[in-house]
Every structure is written in C-alpha cells, then in structure tokens.
Amino acid sequence: MDEEKQLEQEERQLVVFDLAGEAYGVDIESVQEIIRMQNITHVPRTSPYVNGVINLRGKIVPVVDLRKRLALPCSELGEESRIVVVKVEESTLGLIVDAVNEVHRLDDSQVEPISPLVVHVNTDYLLGIVKSSDHLIVLMDLAAVFRADIQSGKSVI
Amino acid sequence: MKHDDGMSKFLDAFLEEMDEMLQALGQHILALEKDPDDKSVLQELFRCAHTLKGSSGAMGITIVSELTHEMENVLDRLRNGEMKAGPEITDLLFACLDVLQDIRERIVAGDDTEVDISTIVDALKRVLAGDSIGSFARADTAAALAEPAAAVAGKINNQMIEAMQAGGLAVYLVTTEMEEDCSMKSARAFMVLNNLKALGEVLQATPGQEEWEGAAAEQALKVVVATARSADELKIAAETVSEIKLATVVPYSSGLLDNNAVKPNGSKLGPGIETVKTEAHSPGRTVGNKTVRVNVASLDNLLNLVGELVIERIRLSRIGETFVGKYESDELTRDLNDAVLQLSKISDDLQEEIMKARMLPIKHVFNRFPRMMRDLAKETGKDIDFVVQGEETELDRSVVEEIIDPLMHLLRNSVDHGIELPEERVKRGKERRGTVALSAFHAENHIMITVEDDGKGLDYERIKAKAVEKGLIGPDQSKTLGEEDAIELLFMPGFSTAEKVTDISGRGVGLDVVKTNLEKLNGAISVENRPDGGTKFTVKLPLTLAIMQALLIGVAERVYAVPLLAIAEIIMVDPQVIKTVNGREVIVLREKVLPLTQLATVFDYPAEPLRQRKKLYVVVVGTGERRVGLVIDHLIGEEEMVIKSLGSFFGQIDGIAGATILGDGSIALILDIPGLIKYITANQ
Numbered sequence: 001m002d003e004e005k006q007l008e009q010e011e012r013q014l015v016v017f018d019l020a021g022e023a024y025g026v027d028i029e030s031v032q033e034i035i036r037m038q039n040i041t042h043v044p045r046t047s048p049y050v051n052g053v054i055n056l057r058g059k060i061v062p063v064v065d066l067r068k069r070l071a072l073p074c075s076e077l078g079e080e081s082r083i084v085v086v087k088v089e090e091s092t093l094g095l096i097v098d099a100v101n102e103v104h105r106l107d108d109s110q111v112e113p114i115s116p117l118v119v120h121v122n123t124d125y126l127l128g129i130v131k132s133s134d135h136l137i138v139l140m141d142l143a144a145v146f147r148a149d150i151q152s153g154k155s156v157i
Numbered sequence: 158m159k160h161d162d163g164m165s166k167f168l169d170a171f172l173e174e175m176d177e178m179l180q181a182l183g184q185h186i187l188a189l190e191k192d193p194d195d196k197s198v199l200q201e202l203f204r205c206a207h208t209l210k211g212s213s214g215a216m217g218i219t220i221v222s223e224l225t226h227e228m229e230n231v232l233d234r235l236r237n238g239e240m241k242a243g244p245e246i247t248d249l250l251f252a253c254l255d256v257l258q259d260i261r262e263r264i265v266a267g268d269d270t271e272v273d274i275s276t277i278v279d280a281l282k283r284v285l286a287g288d289s290i291g292s293f294a295r296a297d298t299a300a301a302l303a304e305p306a307a308a309v310a311g312k313i314n315n316q317m318i319e320a321m322q323a324g325g326l327a328v329y330l331v332t333t334e335m336e337e338d339c340s341m342k343s344a345r346a347f348m349v350l351n352n353l354k355a356l357g358e359v360l361q362a363t364p365g366q367e368e369w370e371g372a373a374a375e376q377a378l379k380v381v382v383a384t385a386r387s388a389d390e391l392k393i394a395a396e397t398v399s400e401i402k403l404a405t406v407v408p409y410s411s412g413l414l415d416n417n418a419v420k421p422n423g424s425k426l427g428p429g430i431e432t433v434k435t436e437a438h439s440p441g442r443t444v445g446n447k448t449v450r451v452n453v454a455s456l457d458n459l460l461n462l463v464g465e466l467v468i469e470r471i472r473l474s475r476i477g478e479t480f481v482g483k484y485e486s487d488e489l490t491r492d493l494n495d496a497v498l499q500l501s502k503i504s505d506d507l508q509e510e511i512m513k514a515r516m517l518p519i520k521h522v523f524n525r526f527p528r529m530m531r532d533l534a535k536e537t538g539k540d541i542d543f544v545v546q547g548e549e550t551e552l553d554r555s556v557v558e559e560i561i562d563p564l565m566h567l568l569r570n571s572v573d574h575g576i577e578l579p580e581e582r583v584k585r586g587k588e589r590r591g592t593v594a595l596s597a598f599h600a601e602n603h604i605m606i607t608v609e610d611d612g613k614g615l616d617y618e619r620i621k622a623k624a625v626e627k628g629l630i631g632p633d634q635s636k637t638l639g640e641e642d643a644i645e646l647l648f649m650p651g652f653s654t655a656e657k658v659t660d661i662s663g664r665g666v667g668l669d670v671v672k673t674n675l676e677k678l679n680g681a682i683s684v685e686n687r688p689d690g691g692t693k694f695t696v697k698l699p700l701t702l703a704i705m706q707a708l709l710i711g712v713a714e715r716v717y718a719v720p721l722l723a724i725a726e727i728i729m730v731d732p733q734v735i736k737t738v739n740g741r742e743v744i745v746l747r748e749k750v751l752p753l754t755q756l757a758t759v760f761d762y763p764a765e766p767l768r769q770r771k772k773l774y775v776v777v778v779g780t781g782e783r784r785v786g787l788v789i790d791h792l793i794g795e796e797e798m799v800i801k802s803l804g805s806f807f808g809q810i811d812g813i814a815g816a817t818i819l820g821d822g823s824i825a826l827i828l829d830i831p832g833l834i835k836y837i838t839a840n841q
Contacts, residue, residue: 044810091806
C-alpha cells in the first residue's frame, strides 16, 4: 500500500497544453479525453467565457474558453485547437486550448513554487511550476479555477 | 437476528411489505369508520396487523410486532363481535397507523432511536380491558389449541374452506423444506410466505411466524393458501426463495395439517395429491406477476443509454444514406441499410419497453389522500365523501413523485374553500354531505387528473374584490374583467381567498405555486366553475418527464425547442398591426392586448426591429395576465425529444429548461416557458 503510494507520488503524469504561448499542465487523472473542435451550441445568458455545450456521445458537456476564463488575450481558433474534456469535482467540462502537446511524466520533487513574475495567470489557480529539460510547465489547479462556477451552479440546484 | 449482508435484501422486502400493509390498513380503517359492522373489513384489518406482526417478528423489529400484537387483540375482539368499532376505536387505530408509519420512516432513514410505543400500547390495552368476559372466552380457545401460533394465525375451519371454494378458489397445503445448513431460516420462511401471499390468501402457517426464531425453524414450513392459481404456480413461488430444498403442494382437506399426514418429502401422499419435482422449472414458463425490484437510478440510466442508442442509430442511418448516394449498386450498402432498419425497430421497441417499465399506477399517489381527506373533514367540521377514480392509470414514476404536492394542495383547497359546512349545504338545498372526486385518465398522450367538488364554486366578484384589495389589479380593471380572467387571478402570486388563515390552506402557498410547479413539469392546469355548483380543477401532465413533445423554432440562426404543452397558439402577424403601449410593442389578439417580445433580444442576440420585418411568427405562451407573444424567426417542426439536463455547471438559467440532441447530433436548447415569462415580465 505504502509502496504504491510512493510510486504514485514519484510518477505523476500531466497532460500538457498550450495557452497563449505558455505550456500548462493538468493531472492526467482529471482528463477524460481530448477531442477536436466541433460545433458548440451557445447557451444564452451564461458567463462570457462559456462557449456553450457540445454533444459528447449523447451527453451534454459545457465548453469553456480557457483563455477567457484565465483572462489571457483572446485568439482565433486554429487547426491545432482542441477541447480537453476534464472532470472537475462532479462536473464534466470541456476546455478549449490552443494545442495539446504531450503527456509529461514527473515526480513531485520537480514541482517548484510559483513566482508571480513568471506567469500571467492568477496564482490562486496554479499549483506550481515544473522545469522540464527545455521549457517550463505551469501546473494548473482546475478545481480552483472552476470552484466558483461549480458552487454557484450547485446552489441553485 | 444478526445483521449480515443478506439481511438488507430481506429488510427491503420487509419495508415494501410494511408499506403495502400500512396503506391497506389506512384504507380499511377508513372503510371501518363508514361501516363499523363490516366483518370482511375487520377480517382484512386483522390480517394486515397479523402479517405485519409476523414479518416484523421475523426481522427482529420488536416494537412493530409488539404494537401490532396489541392491535391484533383489539381487532380480534372486534371481528368476533365482542366489541363495537366506535369512533374512539377508529381514531385509536389511525393513531396506531401513524406510529407504524413513523417507525417505518425511521427504519428507512436508518434512524436508530427507539420509538416510544408505550402510550399507544396502553391505550390499546385499556380498550381491551373494557370487556373482561370476552377475554376469558378467548383464553379458553387459545388453551384448547396445541400450538399457540395457530391461535393467532386464525383457525381454519371447514366453513372457511367451503366459503373459499364457493368463491372459486382452491385451497392448498404448501409444505417447504429448507436446506439443513441454510442460514436465516426465519427470513426465508418469511420470503416463502410473502411469495405465496402474492398468489393468494394465506389462511394458516405453521409454525407460526413467532416461532421461526427458535427450534421450530428447523421444521418444515406448512402454509395453507386459498388461491385462484394452480398448484404448480404455488410451488414455483415457494421454490424461488433460495435454499428452499423442496416444496410440495397438495389440495388441502381439513385435518391434514393437524395430523401431520403429509410428509414433506412427498413419499406418502394420498390419492389425488400431486407432487412436482424440484428441478429448476423449464424455461419459457412464466409465473403470473413475477417481478424483480430494480433501483430507480438504474432505470434512469437505462433510459439514458437508450437515448444515446437512438442518437447513434440516427447517425448510422445517415451514414447509410451517404453510402447509397456513393455506391448505390453495392450489395454491402443494402445490407448496411437493412441492418440499420432492423436496429431502428429494436431501439424503438427497447425505448418503449423501458418507458413502460418506469410506469406506475397513480394509485401510489392517490392512496395517501383518503386519510388526509378524512382528517381535513374532521378538522373543518365538514361532511365529505371522497371518491377516487382511475387509480390504475399509469404514468412515469418521475411524474408520480412530482404531483403529490400540487394534488394535495388542490384537495385541501376543495375542502377548505369548496365544500360548505353541513348546515350551510342544507340551507342551500344541497345534500348534507359534500363530495370531492379525484380522478385520473389518459387523454392525448397525457395524463389528466381532475379534482372536483360540489361545493359553492368560485365567486367571481369576491375574487375580483380580493385582487383589488391585494393590489393585484386596479378597481377600474376589476370592472372590465370577465369571468375567465377572474379565474386567472386565482393563479397570481400573492392571491389567496381564504378569509382566515387555516391550518389547511392559506399557508402562504397559493395556487400560483401549484401552477408554477405544474408548468415546470410541462403540465397545465385549468378550472371549470359552476357558481354554487362546485369547482373542477383539471391538471394535464405529460406521461413522462424524460420525453417531451416540442416545437423546434429558429431564433438568431439557432434552434430552440418549445414544449408543445406550453404553447397556446402560433400566429402569423403583419408588422403593420403592431402598436406601442407604454413603450412596449403589442398587438391586439381577440380583443386582448398581447405584448410581443423578440426571443433573440431576450437571449442577447442581435435582432432586426419588428416593424422592419415582413412577416412575424409569433408563438403565444402563458395565460391571462401573463400571456406573451414570442417573436421567432421561423418554425422548423414538431418532434418528440429526450430531455437532458445542462448539468450542474450552469445552474439555473432563466428561460432554459435543458437541452436535447437532435437527429443530426446537434443540440437544441429547450425553453423553460414559465421561467422565460417571469424573466420577461421582470425586465420590461
């Protein structure tokens, strides 16, 4: 049991994606799948960063423009744009990212605290920075990013 | 009794039976109140109490068995005619029922706190003590019987059997033997008994349920059943219970049980006695009413999966069509399309079958009302005959759960505001006793439920006066309002005609809440009124909440679905006739002002000003004061759709009820008309 835990800690995997010129990583455990851009049905009177909903094999899944959500500069969707379908707490969400790069293996010792100077995103949403051989990956805390949305959604239901 | 894993299954079965018994008790006590001398009702009451006592004993739930034991004593006295079921006794029985209900709810909730039954048990004992001669006689009979359990189980006599046989029922003796190392014998015996009860009336069981715990559990269980079913069916019912080694079924003749003439292994059966071998029954054979209990969540899940299957099937058929276009002559294409066709048929059947599995008779809702009406009548001093019709009408269980509160409210209203006091009724030349009828029936793929009373009806002038007083309408407006509009006032928030705030209605929850709740279910409510003759409320609801009939419309290049039930009418309007009143665009439709709203604007999409368009499609929704004309771009068509939630991420969006997936895989949002109207009126 303990050994397994240790292993888990030693080897974490991140799904790394591009967003406004920077590499962000989220835990692979929270990623359900990565899909190409598809028709998104707009839902009126929702937050500006919510693009709408998609039909994911019969399930209605909300899609969020992650750039807008993190107050990063907007851009057009490109060939490389993808929807990363994640599970945050009990909600399934699609996140629009510029491109998905790799699955990165790391151990916790590689994670370093964030300096607000290096990143453009509110540090409350971040867990740390991982130094890879040639670049930096910013570790994103999805639960923190969407906590407010999910709670306000729950309170009505 | 030890609680192990297998226990919960038995507990579920027990709770279900308890619920059934409590409902039956409620009905029979009501019947007893009407006719205190009805022996068959007393017999039924006794049977219910006895069943509960036995099964609760087997489950080790002593407070229930203790209480039902005392009830049984009183009921026994009643059915023997040694006591009379006056109002005091029916009230006491109702009180017992309440306590039992409470205990059941606690068990369901997993609440371990002991319910104090001493008061009610004392009351029952006091009732019993009122008649000492009877109790003496009773003790005599009991002593005469070798098995104390038999005394309570009801002695079988030839008269009884003859009566059963005269009624076209056959009486059988079912003997079961359990595996020697079988655990929880008493619970299994309980299951056997339960299964047999489903098929007929259990006249006697030995050993009695009280003894199952002890050494008696080692014996074979013998049950005498009167039934219209065959011996085979009884046998199968008994053997369905696991670890029942053998069940024999023989026609019962008097003395059979006492003399122990029948050996469970069936080696010495008399003439005319059938034995059936114990092998698993042959496939294809069905036993009447065989059911399994399924978790609601898993039914919901099944329905979802079928929904997805249907969507994928539509995708496949589209691919098939493309293939035909490309390689028409190909044999494979034809095979593919055949397969798709077959798949469509199967998925349609599957969907229908699952919808059917989710259907429940509305009895489950209606059953709780007779008691409520009785109590209400007592509280208000009114004399009311409560009539229930169409209890077997089926509807989806999702709807069943949602209509309890609205119906309860309507029924309370009819007692409180509809039916007059007996003296007043007599003065008006009516029968002293008022009638409230609750009926259900199917119409146009919907379920209609009516609540009708023969009370004083709605007084239009009083309603209008009240509305003026509450500031809902101005005094001038009141004069011009017609009868229909006056009725609409009833459904306005903040309206309540109750002169005094009673315990029954007028608790701040008005008909507006009833209406809003029904609209949330895509239902509607209407009123028919005969002043001095009564009121009839009709509730119209879809059979299911999972599938809905809707109109697809186009707004700002997007497709939306409008529940068909919410649409009053669809009209085509020439922009020339639009007038502006108080800065709002309106038209006059059948002499009434109808405000127009562009749906696109409501949803913050760009929209062309109304007057610059050529023709306007207007979907009229809502009723009376809350009527709104929604201007849309075009109509697409009517479709049946599976309703899906947008999920917790969005929470509540005013005006959007959910989404559906269309045949081409795209999503259409479903409008929430009551929410939309609320939003529009708030943002005028």
